[in-house]
Structures are given as C-alpha cells and as structure tokens.
Amino acid sequence: MSNNFLDAVSNPTWKTLTNEMKVVVIQNILRHFVDPILEVMKITPVSYQFGGIKTDTFEIVIDGVEYVFIPGQKKCILGWDSGLSGLSGLDCSEERQELRYELKRYCNQQLISSLLMEEGFLDQDFSHIHLTTEYIDEKINASTSPLREVDIPALLVEKKPTFVGLKFIGHYNVISGQLSIAANQTEEIIQNIQELLLPEGQGNHFLREYPTVGRKSPLFIQQNQLNSDLFDCYIDDAVSFVELKRDIERHGFGLLTEDEWEYCCGASCRRLFKWGTQLKRQLFHKNISPLWKENMFGLMIANAEFGPEIIDDEHYTKGGWLEETHKAPIINLLPLSSYYRGEGIEDKEKELTPGYYCVRRVIRIDSNG
Incomplete structure (x- = not known):
C-alpha cells in the first residue's frame, strides 16, 4: 500500500479527513484487506466517548460479526x-x-x-x-x-x-421458552436450560428472578446484556x-x-x-x-x-x-x-x-x- 494510504488510516491524518473521505478510505480497506469470500453487510459511522477521549470511526459488520476501525497511532x-x-x-x-x-x-x-x-x-x-x-x-x-x-x-x-471452546446454539427466550436457532432445539436442551434458570425448590411463579448465569456441562447460559428476557446459550466445543x-x-x-x-x-x-x-x-x-x-x-x-x-x-x-x-x-x-x-x-x-x-x-x- 502507498504511504499516502497508510497516512490516511492513521492519526493525525485520519482526524483531518472529511466524512466523505473517511468513507472512501474505509471502502478501500474492505476492498484490499478483507477476504472477498466474506460478506460485508453494513458500514456505519459512529462516535465514541469514554474516559475523556472521543473517537470518530466506523463499525463494519462482516459475516454477521461487528468490527470497529481503529486508526493507527505512532x-x-x-x-x-x-x-x-x-x-x-x-x-x-x-x-x-x-x-x-x-x-x-x-x-x-x-x-x-x-x-x-x-x-x-x-x-x-x-x-x-x-x-x-x-x-x-x-x-x-x-x-x-x-x-x-x-x-x-x-x-x-x-x-x-x-x-x-463454546459453540453458540441460540438465544433462549424466557417468555416463549424457545431457542432462536430452531435446529438446536431439543427437548433435552430446553429442559436443561429451564433447570438452570429455575433450580428445584425455588418455586414456579411469575415474579421470580432468574440467575444471570448458569453452567451444567456441556451447557452454559448467560443473560443477554441488552435484553434480560434472553439468555445466550452455548455447548462445549473444546x-x-x-x-x-x-x-x-x-x-x-x-x-x-x-x-x-x-x-x-x-x-x-x-x-x-x-x-x-x-x-x-x-x-x-x-x-x-x-x-x-x-x-x-x-x-x-x-x-x-x-x-x-x-x-x-x-x-x-x-x-x-x-x-x-x-x-x-x-x-x-x-x-x-x-x-x-x-x-x-x-x-x-x-x-x-x-x-x-x-x-x-x-x-x-x-x-x-
């Protein structure tokens, strides 16, 4: 890659680019550095502020996974x-x-x-x-x-x-009692999930508080951070x-x-x-x-x-x-x-x-x- 391009993807040059130029740079990154077999599904300009530091950048969804562009820094x-x-x-x-x-x-x-x-x-x-x-x-x-x-x-x-070493098998919805990935939904898995969420003796009532996490090998579940009615479910795949x-x-x-x-x-x-x-x-x-x-x-x-x-x-x-x-x-x-x-x-x-x-x-x- 040219020195001009490498300057553009690094600070301080990146900070001086217009929004339009930043989009062009990101598109060039995806064209030259991402395997073409992978699907680029979404490109979103974003700003983040944390600990007194602000970053203007992009989130890119590649094959369903979110990535963030981080400019270089010397x-x-x-x-x-x-x-x-x-x-x-x-x-x-x-x-x-x-x-x-x-x-x-x-x-x-x-x-x-x-x-x-x-x-x-x-x-x-x-x-x-x-x-x-x-x-x-x-x-x-x-x-x-x-x-x-x-x-x-x-x-x-x-x-x-x-x-x-954990394979994602779907989101379990505590309201519907169903997994989001139907192919992984078996009677045994659903029963094990429900046993982790409602241990024996806790009682079956609408006001119960579910644990945030549960483990019964080979099953592992964790409450979703964005939706408390969902649990991310995994099975061992070492x-x-x-x-x-x-x-x-x-x-x-x-x-x-x-x-x-x-x-x-x-x-x-x-x-x-x-x-x-x-x-x-x-x-x-x-x-x-x-x-x-x-x-x-x-x-x-x-x-x-x-x-x-x-x-x-x-x-x-x-x-x-x-x-x-x-x-x-x-x-x-x-x-x-x-x-x-x-x-x-x-x-x-x-x-x-x-x-x-x-x-x-x-x-x-x-x-x-």
Missing part, C-alpha cells in the same frame, strides 16, 4: 512502572471494605472463573498477607507490562470477544490453541499483539485503568459502571465477565476474571488494567477448558496487506 507509550502513583491511598488499602463487599456480591451473582473450571483449580486466597504500601506497589508493577514506546498500525478489531489460531487465520484474520491490545484497551493513556484511577463503589453497578461499557474505540475490552483474552504471544494473556483473593480491592481489580499480564498457555496442543478464555479477531492494515 509513538504510543504503553506499559506501567509507576506502582501506586496517581492512585488514591484509600483505594489501595484494606479499609475499602464497602468495595470489597461489592466485589463479593458481584462474584456471587455474576459469571466468574470458578463456574467454568474444575473445582479447586483457582483456589487462591492471599487474604492472610499483610498488605503494606511497598507490597501493593511491587504487586502492581509485577503484574503489568514494562514501559515502552511503540507504533500501532490501523486495525479492524472484533467489537466483542467470544468464549473459546479446541486447542493451535486449532483456534488456525481457524482464525483461515480467512485472513489474526490475533492482537500485546502492544495492539493495550492500545485498543486504554488508547495509550497514562492511567492504570481505561476509565481512570479512581475505584468507586458504583464500579459494580451494571447500569453506570465502565466495566460493562464500550470504551473510547467502541470495544468491549477488559470488561467484567470475560476471562483471559488470548493474544498473539506465547507467554501472556490480557485481561482476566475478577476474583477476591486479596483484602485490597486494587489488587483484585488488576485484571481490568490496560497493562495487566495474565499467564500464557503452556501447552498449545492441549484442549483449552471451554469458556475459560476468550478471543477476538483482527485485520491489520499495514504495508504487508
């Missing part, structure tokens, strides 16, 4: 080596008991890793550790990537990650990392690198979390919390209820499940940091535990396209 500062700097001392102490109780409530009501893993797999409790300022400072730096300056290419990024990557690359997609993921998460802002540095009690209130919202690029990334996200790196994953392992809320929330590093996948040939990891596809807009 000289991005990523990583974290500042420990507690910029954070409230109260947020980092054991005194934030009300936030700790909110996390406990969240873990009791929402999707967490222990629901998907075999019993005891993640049985970690460090609440006995005395949390000094030095300990927390070192823990933050040890859990995040190193400070560095990098260039990020323009990207087409899948808006929302998908669970790895794959290895090698199989997963091969399937993603089949039509010219790839995985985000660590640098790209961090930029897509926090836009290279010098703050530990994409929304800022403050930890408010409302953090776990779904209607107003940033943990369930689209970020400044329109992505659902480092959000609650998604596990470690697989990237193009053998050593690390990004993001992760929220668990109450320490008394200080800041440590328990580190998996939501823009720079957090999770453990990688050691055995690339072994089947991954269904639903524990998540993944998103990306198309890189660079000179190799």
Whole structure:
C-alpha cells in the first residue's frame, strides 16, 4: 500500500479527513484487506466517548460479526512502572471494605472463573498477607507490562470477544421458552436450560428472578446484556490453541499483539485503568459502571465477565476474571488494567477448558496487506 494510504488510516491524518473521505478510505480497506469470500453487510459511522477521549470511526459488520476501525497511532507509550502513583491511598488499602463487599456480591451473582473450571483449580486466597504500601506497589508493577514506546498500525478489531471452546446454539427466550436457532432445539436442551434458570425448590411463579448465569456441562447460559428476557446459550466445543489460531487465520484474520491490545484497551493513556484511577463503589453497578461499557474505540475490552483474552504471544494473556483473593480491592481489580499480564498457555496442543478464555479477531492494515 502507498504511504499516502497508510497516512490516511492513521492519526493525525485520519482526524483531518472529511466524512466523505473517511468513507472512501474505509471502502478501500474492505476492498484490499478483507477476504472477498466474506460478506460485508453494513458500514456505519459512529462516535465514541469514554474516559475523556472521543473517537470518530466506523463499525463494519462482516459475516454477521461487528468490527470497529481503529486508526493507527505512532509513538504510543504503553506499559506501567509507576506502582501506586496517581492512585488514591484509600483505594489501595484494606479499609475499602464497602468495595470489597461489592466485589463479593458481584462474584456471587455474576459469571466468574470458578463456574467454568474444575473445582479447586483457582483456589487462591492471599487474604492472610499483610498488605503494606511497598507490597501493593511491587504487586502492581509485577503484574503489568514494562514501559515502552511503540507504533500501532490501523486495525479492524472484533467489537466483542467470544468464549473459546463454546459453540453458540441460540438465544433462549424466557417468555416463549424457545431457542432462536430452531435446529438446536431439543427437548433435552430446553429442559436443561429451564433447570438452570429455575433450580428445584425455588418455586414456579411469575415474579421470580432468574440467575444471570448458569453452567451444567456441556451447557452454559448467560443473560443477554441488552435484553434480560434472553439468555445466550452455548455447548462445549473444546479446541486447542493451535486449532483456534488456525481457524482464525483461515480467512485472513489474526490475533492482537500485546502492544495492539493495550492500545485498543486504554488508547495509550497514562492511567492504570481505561476509565481512570479512581475505584468507586458504583464500579459494580451494571447500569453506570465502565466495566460493562464500550470504551473510547467502541470495544468491549477488559470488561467484567470475560476471562483471559488470548493474544498473539506465547507467554501472556490480557485481561482476566475478577476474583477476591486479596483484602485490597486494587489488587483484585488488576485484571481490568490496560497493562495487566495474565499467564500464557503452556501447552498449545492441549484442549483449552471451554469458556475459560476468550478471543477476538483482527485485520491489520499495514504495508504487508
């Protein structure tokens, strides 16, 4: 691709283009970088504002999946080596008991890793550790990537990650009692879904509150974020990392690198979390919390209820499940940091535990396209 084109898909040039020119650029991206066998179904101009940052971009639906265009950016500062700097001392102490109780409530009501893993797999409790300022400072730096300056290419990024090793079988409607994909609707599946939604002994009445998530292998259900009367339903379909990557690359997609993921998460802002540095009690209130919202690029990334996200790196994953392992809320929330590093996948040939990891596809807009 020409240098003029690569300039046009990157900031600051992208910001100066007229709306008409941006449409032309997007159409050229789709023509040259998207496999022609894939159907481009919709192109929509959108604006997102989050954490004081605004982005004018496009959402593109490719084969029924939403992607967001993210302009390239040079000289991005990523990583974290500042420990507690910029954070409230109260947020980092054991005194934030009300936030700790909110996390406990969240873990009791929402999707967490222990629901998907075999019993005891993640049985970690460090609440006995005395949390000094030095300990927390070192823990933050040890859990995040190193400070560095990098260039990020323009990207087409899948808006929302998908669970790895789970096959979507349809939306279950609690009103009609039916699955949206009729081919998957069997008496056994419907019965298992209903047993998860209405456990024995709860009673059958119209005012009941359904759980937000349920698991009875090989079935997994989760309440739809946009419509509480719908549950997204999945069955186990385990794959290895090698199989997963091969399937993603089949039509010219790839995985985000660590640098790209961090930029897509926090836009290279010098703050530990994409929304800022403050930890408010409302953090776990779904209607107003940033943990369930689209970020400044329109992505659902480092959000609650998604596990470690697989990237193009053998050593690390990004993001992760929220668990109450320490008394200080800041440590328990580190998996939501823009720079957090999770453990990688050691055995690339072994089947991954269904639903524990998540993944998103990306198309890189660079000179190799």
